[in-house]
Amino acid sequence: MEGTLFNIFAGLAVLSALLVVANPFNRNPVTSALFLVTTMISISGLFVLLGAYFLAAVQILVYAGAVMVLFLFVIMLLDLREGARRKLNLVSLAMGLMAVGALFLVYKSSIDQTYGSEAPSHEAVADAGQAEAKPVKAVGSTRALGQALFSPDNGFILPFEIVSVLLLVAMVGVILLSRKEPR
Amino acid sequence: MGDQLHFVQLEMMVAALGLCVLLGDLFLPMTARRALGWIAAGALGLVFLLSFRESYTGLANGEAFGGIFRLDELALFFKRFFLLAGIFVLVFAVDFAERLRGGVSEYLAFILFALSGMMFAASANDFSLLFVSIELITVTFYILVSFQRHRMQSLEAGVKYLILGAVSSAFLVYGIALVFGEAGSLKFDDLRDAHAELLESNVFLFGMLFVFAGLAFKISAFPFQVWAPDVYQGAPTPTTTFLAVGSKAAGFVLLIRLFGSVVPELTAQWTGLLIAVAALTILYGNLCALPQRNLKRLLAYSGIANAGYLLMGIVAQSGEGTAAILYYLAGYLFTLVAAFMIIHLVTREGEGEDIARIAGLSQRSPCLAFALVLCAVSLAGIPPLAGFFGKFLLVKSVAAEAFGNAGYFALLAVAVFGVVVSIYYYFGIIRAMYWPGETPDESPVAVAWPTRVALGLCVAAILYLGLLPDKPMNWANTAANIEKRSSAEAADPRR
Numbered sequence: 319m320e321g322t323l324f325n326i327f328a329g330l331a332v333l334s335a336l337l338v339v340a341n342p343f344n345r346n347p348v349t350s351a352l353f354l355v356t357t358m359i360s361i362s363g364l365f366v367l368l369g370a371y372f373l374a375a376v377q378i379l380v381y382a383g384a385v386m387v388l389f390l391f392v393i394m395l396l397d398l399r400e401g402a403r404r405k406l407n408l409v410s411l412a413m414g415l416m417a418v419g420a421l422f423l424v425y426k427s428s429i430d431q432t433y434g435s436e437a438p439s440h441e442a443v444a445d446a447g448q449a450e451a452k453p454v455k456a457v458g459s460t461r462a463l464g465q466a467l468f469s470p471d472n473g474f475i476l477p478f479e480i481v482s483v484l485l486l487v488a489m490v491g492v493i494l495l496s497r498k499e500p501r
Numbered sequence: 502m503g504d505q506l507h508f509v510q511l512e513m514m515v516a517a518l519g520l521c522v523l524l525g526d527l528f529l530p531m532t533a534r535r536a537l538g539w540i541a542a543g544a545l546g547l548v549f550l551l552s553f554r555e556s557y558t559g560l561a562n563g564e565a566f567g568g569i570f571r572l573d574e575l576a577l578f579f580k581r582f583f584l585l586a587g588i589f590v591l592v593f594a595v596d597f598a599e600r601l602r603g604g605v606s607e608y609l610a611f612i613l614f615a616l617s618g619m620m621f622a623a624s625a626n627d628f629s630l631l632f633v634s635i636e637l638i639t640v641t642f643y644i645l646v647s648f649q650r651h652r653m654q655s656l657e658a659g660v661k662y663l664i665l666g667a668v669s670s671a672f673l674v675y676g677i678a679l680v681f682g683e684a685g686s687l688k689f690d691d692l693r694d695a696h697a698e699l700l701e702s703n704v705f706l707f708g709m710l711f712v713f714a715g716l717a718f719k720i721s722a723f724p725f726q727v728w729a730p731d732v733y734q735g736a737p738t739p740t741t742t743f744l745a746v747g748s749k750a751a752g753f754v755l756l757i758r759l760f761g762s763v764v765p766e767l768t769a770q771w772t773g774l775l776i777a778v779a780a781l782t783i784l785y786g787n788l789c790a791l792p793q794r795n796l797k798r799l800l801a802y803s804g805i806a807n808a809g810y811l812l813m814g815i816v817a818q819s820g821e822g823t824a825a826i827l828y829y830l831a832g833y834l835f836t837l838v839a840a841f842m843i844i845h846l847v848t849r850e851g852e853g854e855d856i857a858r859i860a861g862l863s864q865r866s867p868c869l870a871f872a873l874v875l876c877a878v879s880l881a882g883i884p885p886l887a888g889f890f891g892k893f894l895l896v897k898s899v900a901a902e903a904f905g906n907a908g909y910f911a912l913l914a915v916a917v918f919g920v921v922v923s924i925y926y927y928f929g930i931i932r933a934m935y936w937p938g939e940t941p942d943e944s945p946v947a948v949a950w951p952t953r954v955a956l957g958l959c960v961a962a963i964l965y966l967g968l969l970p971d972k973p974m975n976w977a978n979t980a981a982n983i984e985k986r987s988s989a990e991a992a993d994p995r996r
Binding site: 425432471472480481484487490494 | 523565568569570621629630636637644647648701703704707
C-alpha cells in the first residue's frame with residue numbers, strides 16, 4: 319500500500335516538476351505555476367508517507383497556498399506574453415538532460431555500491447517501515463517539531479533565530495530594490 | 502539558556518548594531534547619515550576590543566546550543582578577522598555614500614548583518630548552522646551587490662549573483678541532505694565519531710562532494726568561478742571588497758573546519774581532486790587576468806588565483822597549512838581593502854574603472870600611488886611584504902608534505918608559474934601610474950581623514966605582516982594548532 323502510494327506521489331511530483339520548466343504543449347507561465355501546485359501537493363503526500371504530518375500541512379498551506387498565489391499575482395501583474403511565445407531551446411535542453419543524466423548515473427552507482435544493486439522488495443520495505451513506524455511518527459509530529467526547534471538543549475533555536483535575521487534582511491532588501499527612485 | 506548566550510554575545514551585538522542603524526535612520530536627519538557610519542564603525546571597534554576580554558576568551562574550546570556552536574581559537578581568529586574587515590568596509594562605505602544615491606543607512610546595516618552571518622559561520626559546528634549562516638551572508642550580498650539601482654552593471658551583477666548563488670545553495674543543501682541521510686545527524690561531532698563507517702558509504706562521499714561544490718562557489722574556486730569577474734566589476738566597490746575578503750574567508754573557515762578537522766581522512770582520500778582544483782584555479786585566475794583593462798575585473802581574476810593559493814593550505818592537510826591560510830588571509834584583507842579604496846578614490850568622478858584612469862597617479866597623489874604600489878607588490882608576492890610571506894608559508898606547507906607525491910610537486914610548479922605570470926599584470930598597474938602615455942587629469946585626489954586613517958592602517962599592516970612576521974605567525978599558529986589538537990582528540994579511541 320505505502321509502496322504504491324509512494325510511487326504515485328513520487329511519479330506525479332517528478333512529472334509535474336518537469337512540466338513546470340519544460341512543458342512541450344503550453345509555454346504559458348500560468349500553466350507552469352499551476353503544475354508547480356501539483357508538485358507541491360505530491361511532495362506533501364510524500365511527507366505524509368514519512369510520518370511528517372505537520373510538514374505536509376505546512377507544505378500545502380504555505381507553498382501550495384500562499385506562495386503560489388503570490389506567484390500568480392506577479393505573473394499576471396507583469397503580463398509575461400513574450401515568455402509564452404518563446405520556443406524551447408533544444409540545445410540547452412539536450413545539455414541539461416545530459417548533465418542531469420550524468421549526475422543521476424553517479425548518484426545511482428554510489429547508491430548501488432553502498433546498498434547493493436538489488437532493490438529491496440516492497441514487502442521488505444513495508445516490514446522495515448512497520449518496525450520503525452513509531453519513532454518516525456514521533457519525529458514528524460507538531461509537538462516533536464516544536465520541541466526540536468525551540469528547546470534550548472538541542473540548540474536548533476540558534477539557526478532558527480538566525481533565519482529571522484535573514485528574513486528581515488530579505489524584506490528590507492526587497493523594499494529597497496523595488497521602491498521608486500528617490501528624488 | 503543564559504550561559505549559552507554568552508557564547509554568541511559578539512554576534513548578537515553586531516546584529517543588534519545593524520538593527521540600531523536601521524532604526525537610527527528613521528530619527529536622524531539626512532545630513533547625519535555619515536556620522537551613523539562612523540558611529541557604527543566605532544561600535545564595531547568596541548566589539549573587536551571586547552573579543553579580547555578575559556570573560557569571553559575564557560569560553561574558548563567550549564560548545565553551546567547542544568554542540569552546534571563551537572568557540573575555539575580558530576573561530577576567535579576568524580571572528581576578529583571579520584570584525585576588522587567590517588570596520589574597514591564601513592569606513593569605506595561612508596566614503597562611497599554619495600555614489601549610492603540613497604539608502605545609505607540600509608547599506609551600512611546590511612554590511613553589519615552580513616558580518617554577523619560570517620561570525621556565526623566561523624563557529625558553525627553543525628550543518629544547519631553552516632547552511633543558515635552561509636545563506637544569511639549570501640542573501641545579504643544579493644542586495645548589497647545590486648544596491649546601485651541606477652547603474653545597469655550593478656543590477657546585472659546582482660541578477661547573476663542571485664541565480665548562481667541560488668544554484669550553489671541548492672548544491673549545498675542537496676549535499677547536506679545526502680550526508681544527513683547517511684549519517685543520521687547534522688552535527689560535526691557526530692560525523693567525526695562515525696567517520697570510519699561513513700567513509701565506506703559512497704552516498705556520504707557524494708553528499709560531501711556537493712557540499713564542497715557549494716563552498717567552492719563561495720571562495721570562487723575553479724570550476725565555480727564564472728560569477729566572480731562580472732559581480733566584482735558591477736557591484737559597488739565596498740561590496741566588492743567585503744565579498745572578496747569576508748565571503749571568501751567565511752568559505753575558508755568552513756572548509757578548514759569541515760575538511761581539516763571533521764573528516765581529515767576524506768581530505769586525504771581526495772588529495773588528487775583538491776590538487777587539481779587548486780592548480781586549475783591558480784592557472785585560470787592568473788591567465789585570465791593578463792588581458793584585463795578594468796581594475797576591479799583584474800582584481801576579481803587575481804582573487805580567483807588567490808583562492809587557488811589558499812586552497813594549497815587545505816591540500817597540505819597540516820597545522821602549518823591552516824596557519825598559512827590564516828596568515829595569507831590576514832595579509833589579503835589589508836591589501837585588498839587598500840587597493841579597492843584607492844581605486845574608488847581615483848575613479849570617483851565618472852564611470853568605469855579602466856586602467857587608464859589611474860594614469861599619472863604618481864604626479865597627482867604620490868602617497869596614493871605609493872600605497873597602490875605596495876598593494877600590487879604584496880599581491881604579486883614579492884618580498885618583503887605581507888603577500889610574499891603568506892605565499893611563502895603556503896608553498897612551504899605543501900612542500901613539507903610533498904615527498905613521495907608527484908601531485909604536490911605539480912601543484913608547487915603551477916603555483917610558482919602563477920606567481921611569475923601575476924607579476925606581469927600587477928606591474929601593469931604600476932606602469933600605468935608611473936610611466937603613463939598621457940595624463941588626462943592633473944588635479945590631486947582629495948581624501949577624507951577617516952579614509953586616510955584606514956588607508957594608513959592598511960599600509961602599516963601590510964608592512965608589519967611582511968617585515969615582522971613573528972608575532973602574527975604566533976597568532977596564526979595558536980588558531981591552527983587548536984584545530985590540530987581537536988582532530989587528534991577525534992582520533993583518540995577513548996573519546
